[in-house]
Amino acid sequence: MIAQNGMALYQETKIAVTGCPPAVTVTKAKVNGNNLAVTVKLGQAGTVVISGRGIRKKTIRGAKAGTRTITVSLTATGRAARRHRTKLKITASLTAAGRTGTATSTVTP
Secondary structure (H helix, E strand, C coil): CECCCCCECCCCCCCCCCCCCCCEEEEEEEEECCEEEEEEEECCCEEEEEECCCECCEEEEEECCEEEEEEEEECHHHHHHHHHCCCEEEEEEEEECCEEEEEEEEECC
């Protein structure tokens, strides 16, 4: 903004969306042996929890925004599902600033 006397004022105001839960998306899930590789896309930094029937729950604190690949171990139930080619349901949740966003996906080993 330029005033009548020629003095200039420059200001950069940061604008952010508030009130919405953090965005998390499961983009890819693949079984490798007794492990499951889950690729998630995070909208902001926070705590990520990967869980589901047949996989061990894994928590990652301080995860940065962006795309990450997280490796999770299969339980005995998950290994049995792999042998029988049945689907596994994966839940990924992102907690940031006291709000939680979740995403689900299925994978066939």
